Amino acid sequence: MSDRVAVVTGGLAGIGQAIAVTLASQGMHVAIGARRGKDAALQQRMRETVGPETFVDALDVCDEGSVTAFFDGVAQRVGPVDILVNAAGVTLHQTVTDHSLKDWRAVMDTNLTGPFLTTRAALPEMIARGWGRIVNIGSTAVRTAKPDYPAYCASKAGLLGLTRAVALEGAPHGVSCVMISPTWVETDMLRSSAAKMATASGRTQKEEIAQIARSNPQTRLVQPDEVAALVAFICSDRAPALTMEDIQVNAGALW
Numbered sequence: 001m002s003d004r005v006a007v008v009t010g011g012l013a014g015i016g017q018a019i020a021v022t023l024a025s026q027g028m029h030v031a032i033g034a035r036r037g038k039d040a041a042l043q044q045r046m047r048e049t050v051g052p053e054t055f056v057d058a059l060d061v062c063d064e065g066s067v068t069a070f071f072d073g074v075a076q077r078v079g080p081v082d083i084l085v086n087a088a089g090v091t092l093h094q095t096v097t098d099h100s101l102k103d104w105r106a107v108m109d110t111n112l113t114g115p116f117l118t119t120r121a122a123l124p125e126m127i128a129r130g131w132g133r134i135v136n137i138g139s140t141a142v143r144t145a146k147p148d149y150p151a152y153c154a155s156k157a158g159l160l161g162l163t164r165a166v167a168l169e170g171a172p173h174g175v176s177c178v179m180i181s182p183t184w185v186e187t188d189m190l191r192s193s194a195a196k197m198a199t200a201s202g203r204t205q206k207e208e209i210a211q212i213a214r215s216n217p218q219t220r221l222v223q224p225d226e227v228a229a230l231v232a233f234i235c236s237d238r239a240p241a242l243t244m245e246d247i248q249v250n251a252g253a254l255w
Contacts, residue, residue, distance in 0.1 A: 002027035005079045006235070007071075009033045009061055009118060010088030012042060014187035015137055017049065018224035019085050022232050024051040031074045031081075033059025033118075034088070061088050061114025071121040083133045083235050084122045086115040091152040091189065093196040104151045111155035112162065119166055123175065132175035133235040136163050137227070140183045142246060144254045148197075156181070160246050167244035176243035178234050183250040184212050186221040216253030 006023045010016035011032035024030045030050055036042055037058040046056045055078050060066040074081060090110045092103050115136055126132025141153040142160050160179055167177040184190050194208040201208065213221050227249055233239055 004028045004082040004235075005031065005074070006083035006085065007031045007033060007074060007081050007118070007122065008085045008087055009059060009114070010086075011050075012036060012046065012056075014087075014189060015182070015185055015224045015227050016085070016087035017046075018228040019087060019231050020046070020050045020054070022225065022228035023083070023085075023235065024054065026232060028083070029053065029055075029078050031055040031057070031078050033057060033061070033070050035060050037070075059088075061086075061118060062109040064117055067117040067121050071118075080125050080129065081122045082126070082129075082131065083135075084118060085135045085137070085231060085235075086118055087137045088114055089137060089189075091149060091193065093148050093193060094150070095148055096150045099150060107151035108155050108158075111152070112158045115159060116162060119162070119177075123166065123170065126175045127170060127173040130174045132170060132173075134163075134166060134170070134175070134177040135231050135234055136177070136179045138163075138179040138181035138246060140181050140248060140250050140253065142179075142181050143248070163246070164244050171243060174240070176234070176240060178243055179246045180227060180230055180234075181246055181248050181250075182222050182227050183216060183248075183253045184221055185224055185227060187224060190221070216251040218251040220251065222249055222251055 006028045008016050008020045011020040012034045020030050020032055037056050043056040046054050057073050059070040136159050138159050139156040142156045145153045163177050163179040195205045198205045198208045
């Protein structure tokens with residue numbers, strides 16, 4: 001694992017940051033892409049949190065030009081990309097009947113078109129070098145659904161289709177592609193969703209989070225570093241045949 005170059009999108013917080021920390025701890029050179037990546041204070045915080053040589057730059061995964069510029073910067077400053085982890089994602093709490101087209105496109109562009117653009121940028125060189133790992137962060141929403149998150153459910157289901165197509169394209173060339181689908185993970189995204197659910201239900205945010213934790217058989221929230229540990233294994237030389245899969249990290253829950 002040492003000296004591999006790993007790109008983590010959405011690596012400034014939550015699951016993405018936990019993945020960046022874990023990969024860096026195993027000797028990888030980590031490059032983080034995020035919309036706020038040009039912020040000097042955030043860059044410094046990532047160097048303190050992830051590692052002193054962590055490369056952080058602006059990346060809007062919805063914008064083709066931004067993706068090209070970011071990967072060019074990684075190649076020049078860090079090296080050829082060996083590992084790509086698509087952790088950037090958004091969600092909106094809306095029913096189908098109340099969903100605006102603008103919001104639908106925002107979720108689909110970030111959660112599905114974004115991984116397509118980053119994968120398209122990284123995959124050719126992985127194939128040329130005969131080794132690569134691509135990990136997409138999905139959701140248990142792929143196998144079930146929730147009426148208040150239609151765009152999120154649809155985008156993550158589409159991401160699984162993309163994952164499997166990339167896995168087949170990369171298979172003859174030593175490149176794997178896997179999706180990891182967690183249930184609720186204790187992140188800022190969860191807290192934001194809980195706040196919106198609390199407004200609708202009349203409960204407090206704390207009560208909503210407690211209810212979410214009780215909704216799975218383990219009666220707890222999955223932690224970001226649990227997802228990160230699985231990503232690290234998939235990205236190692238010990239898991240070359242683990243590809244095309246949707247791996248659930250669900251604490252026994254359906255959602």
